[in-house]
Amino acid sequence: MQSPGERRSEPRLKTNAPVIVRLLGAGDSTPMGGSILEISGRGLLVSVASPAACGTPVRIEGEDTLLLGEICRVEHSGEQWKLAVRVRHRLKGLAELARLNRALLGSETTRPEPAPAPFRVDR
Numbered sequence: 001m002q003s004p005g006e007r008r009s010e011p012r013l014k015t016n017a018p019v020i021v022r023l024l025g026a027g028d029s030t031p032m033g034g035s036i037l038e039i040s041g042r043g044l045l046v047s048v049a050s051p052a053a054c055g056t057p058v059r060i061e062g063e064d065t066l067l068l069g070e071i072c073r074v075e076h077s078g079e080q081w082k083l084a085v086r087v088r089h090r091l092k093g094l095a096e097l098a099r100l101n102r103a104l105l106g107s108e109t110t111r112p113e114p115a116p117a118p119f120r121v122d123r
Contacts, residue, residue, distance in 0.1 A: 016035055019035065019036055020062075021033075023056050035047045043072075043085055044069075047082055049081070052071050053074070064095050065091065067085075067087050069087040
């Protein structure tokens with residue numbers, strides 16, 4: 001249940017999923033490691049070591065998932081930066097997609113690759 005002052009339309013689930021974050025746009029940045037701290041249907045909160053500007057498009061790669069979105073809030077927290085990201089696109093099942101692509105191109109391996117575990121959500 002949400003607190004009386006809470007304005008979010010969706011619940012946020014706490015997690016600690018490792019991800020690779022890449023800032024997009026002019027002069028695309030080098031990838032940086034991070035962690036998803038909270039996730040909801042339309043957004044997430046990511047912890048990274050470097051700051052980024054609000055409005056920056058971002059690519060976030062996790063276990064078997066690719067997210068594209070835009071940074072909508074930035075907070076400094078100790079040695080980390082928390083980036084609130086409004087997710088615009090999600091692509092799941094990347095391992096299966098890669099396997100199907102290899103099969104279509106005729107380079108399918110004889111042994112299927114194990115699927116990575118999905119994001120772990122702590123409740």
